Amino acid sequence: MLTHIHIKNFAVVEDIAIDFDAGMTVITGETGAGKSILIDALGLCLGDRADSSSVRYGADKAEISASFDLHGLAQAQAWLAKHHLDSDDDLVLRRIVTSEGRSKAYINGVPCTAQQCNELGEFLVDIHGQHAHQSLMNKKTHRHILDALIADTSYLHRVRELAHEFREVKKELDALTQGNSDNQEAKAFLEYQVEELQSVILSADELESLEQEQDLLSQGETLIKQLSEAAYHCEQQSDGLRQTIRLLESGLKSGLTSEAYELLNSALIQVDEARRDIERRSDKLELNPERLVEITERLDKVYELARKHRTQPDQLAQKLQTYELELEALLGADERITELKRQLTHIQAAYGGAAEALSGQRKAAAEHLQSEVHDQLQSLAMGQCRFGIALTPHISEIPSPYGAEEIEFKIATQREGELKALAKIASGGELSRISLAIQVVTAQQAVTPTLIFDEVDVGIGGATADIVGQRLHGLTSHSQVLCVTHLAQVAGQGDHHLLIAKHNDDSGVRTVIERLSNEQRVEEIARMVGGVNITDQTKAHAAQLLRQYS
Template sequence: MLASLSIRNIVLIDRLDLNFEAGLCVLTGETGAGKSILLDSLALALGARADLGLIRAGEDKGSVTATFSLPNSHPAFELLQDIEREEGEPLILRRIISSDGRNRASINDQSVSTGLLRSVGETLVEIHGQNAERGLLDARGHRALLDLYGRLEKQTADVSKKFLTFEVLSEQLTEAEEALEKARVDEEYLRHVVDELEALNPCEGEEEELSASRAAFMHAEKIAEALKDAQKALNDHGGVDGKIRNATRAVERVVEKASGKLDPVLDSLERAAIELSEASMTIEAVTHDLNLDQSGVEQVEERLFSLRAAARKHKCEVSALPNVLEQFRERLATVEHGDAEVKRLQLEVAAARKEYELAAGHLRDKRIKSASKLDAAVMAELGPLRLGAARFMTAVTELAPDQWSASGMDRVEFQIATNPGSNPGPLIKIASGGELSRFMLALKVVLAQSGSAPTLIFDEVDRGVGGATADAVGERLSRLAEKLQLLVITHSPQVAAAGQSHWNIQKMSQSGSTRTTVERLEDDERREEIARMLSGASITNEARAAAVSLMEG
């Protein structure tokens, strides 16, 4: 409930601190005293649009602070999981507007966006009056209110679960159908690519091995060239072997004359001839081997270039070609086996849809029965509120399949017809200002335990009624206040007399300045205020006696 409201420098209010109680709180005062300022101030704290015209003349800023006392289970706290708060601590909403256009919002002294402030505010207070656009007037919330009234939480949860299953499977089917269609269009291309890559048969790490082999072949070519040069050097100009033979013959001609001194020379020349012969044969053997190995370089290069060409074609690294092949195989498999997958999903979607339709249809039956009970209960409240000629009905209509949701297949809207024979229509469009407030009151009395905000504000719910009708309004407000906190701005003495706490709003002029004040009234003061409401400016003893009678009644 709203525990307190502090206002600083808002229109005619310079400084005001109000502490509210549970039950029915009434606010009375002369027309133009400033009752609307209180509503505008509270709405500002609840996240309404900031109007710089609300700042009191001569001041650079204005502020409103609303403090709420709430149970820990209140839905507002689901929106405030990032706000630090001790258990049992009150919820404090504050709004500050400055003449320079700055606008600050906070909850428990922690800065928040005005959007979050508004969302939280909607769970705390509902304002019903001439310009109300929230709560029961919003048809988007009527379905949830009907479900709460009919205690259909179990059925709505079952429908929500089945819709989620149906929705997920439908998305999977759509994806499978799109993939199959695309695969069919590309089937010929896919087969060509798979055949091409399978023929190529790329292996992981193959590029590195081929590059290493190619590099080795390149070195072998240089070695062969060097051996060729060496062989040429040995054989050019008669060759080294010929020179050794010539040298040997020259020594042999005089060896006998040298008394054995030339024997070592001949031995050396013989060894040289042998070594030279072995070197030449080794060069020939190595050259021959190199020539044999060189025959594989073309194969290595051809394989390497083929792999790199395929990688360029598919815009990837050579090392990724095996994965590319696997991906194309999977896409081709989608074509070959996609029909079966699509058919499987089609069966599952059809089954899920059927389960959803059955659950949603059962929920619709429950809603129609609950709507009938709700209509009867509201109609029972309309007669005493001088709306006996009006008709209230809860329209439950079936939505088109593309509008089905986790909430079911129905649209729910509260409708009224204020004149006999007229067609029913939305509350906000059919009811006049005074009628609208009384319709809101009748609905709230019936829906009091159906998830309402803990604080309701009725702005002149008694407009245009008096006598027995005003008594009925007061009695219903008292009943509703047994479950919720009500703040009622009223000009009706019957309604004022029903209040558990009473506040009087006055406008005062002093020293050239006008300001609005709010004073809590005790028993004698309440009697005088209700007597004033009964008789006008001149309060008579008869009016006082009538006020006492109303208060005691």
């Protein structure tokens, strides 16, 4: 629970420190005295947005620190341990706001973010504001109130997760399919190009070999004739060399012709070998017009595709590889689209199951809230009213993070009247009491150690005010209650009483907070009952109120 708060240079507060106890603490003061300053200051420690306007005029910075006793608060202690901010049973939140608008936050002296303070604050304090009845006009508020009554929030979180996942997958799918028609045209074009190139594609070695074969086949008849003549001349040369060699044989003994003999003999061997090679190659050559036509047509296609793709014939293989990679990317996009559609179907099925389970929880929570609010309205002089909660299914192709139904609070001011939207049928005073009834019920369900009610009794008076005080005090059985009020009947039921007043002196306007004794409480409650003119009669009435509720 909240044990202490120290406020310095905040709004019109110069420097105040207040201790808090268990039970119900009421906070009163004249209109404009700044009764909500305590709550606003605490809100800053709990992560509310800060700006320079909250700094007292003339001061460099505002500083607020709030201390809490965490005894028995397992969730808060677990959060601190998770963020390596372990403590025993004591917690101090501190917030500093400079006149330039800069802000710093601390948890147990360790710098942290306002968001972290907000997360931790959810385990510590629940603030019910004076304008809660106005927010009842918003269906979003109705959903928040009802969902807060669900003990097992796993389906609530699951629905939100699946809805978010669906939107992310759908976003990717839409991006892929947005230009799907263009992709199909590109895919058809690439498939044609790849097929065409694959039908004629040649490696560099194959291209060179075919070009050589084409050259041979196209010159076949001429080459055969030329080789035949070359072989004949080689034969003639061989005969001449043999005759010459025989003429030199007589000079071999003297060594006169031995060198020439060896050279001519070697030449004869080479000429004979050349002739035999020419004859072998000539025998292999054949005239094949069909093969020549086949090779020529294929090479013509290669040269044509090279011109078409503006590249060299030996670079067509590289061009084919480029097209294949582009086609693979498009085919991969088609596969991804198929996979994303499968994912969406799976997510929708999972969402449907989680949303159905959440709907069941909401229906049970709605029945409970309707019954409890009805009981509260009975005691708040609205027993003739009927409070209802409409759960209206909404059909949508896109899963909603808020579940499968719209939630709306409705009221009938007569027992047999038709349930209608609050905005259409309830007056301001009725809305205040309906709001208070709902807040009391939801506060009873809460496990938050400190409950703060900031003038939630607006629009309520008379005998109903007694009941309001009783309901608020009844919450002290499980929580510490702080209540800013303007009703004497509510103030009289507090276990502790703080008075907020605004003083004017040479240093300017400043707000002070004072813990009241029993005698001082009589004076303050008398003021609340009788206004400016406090008489013995109003004091007696105030004393009677305190005795009645003590």
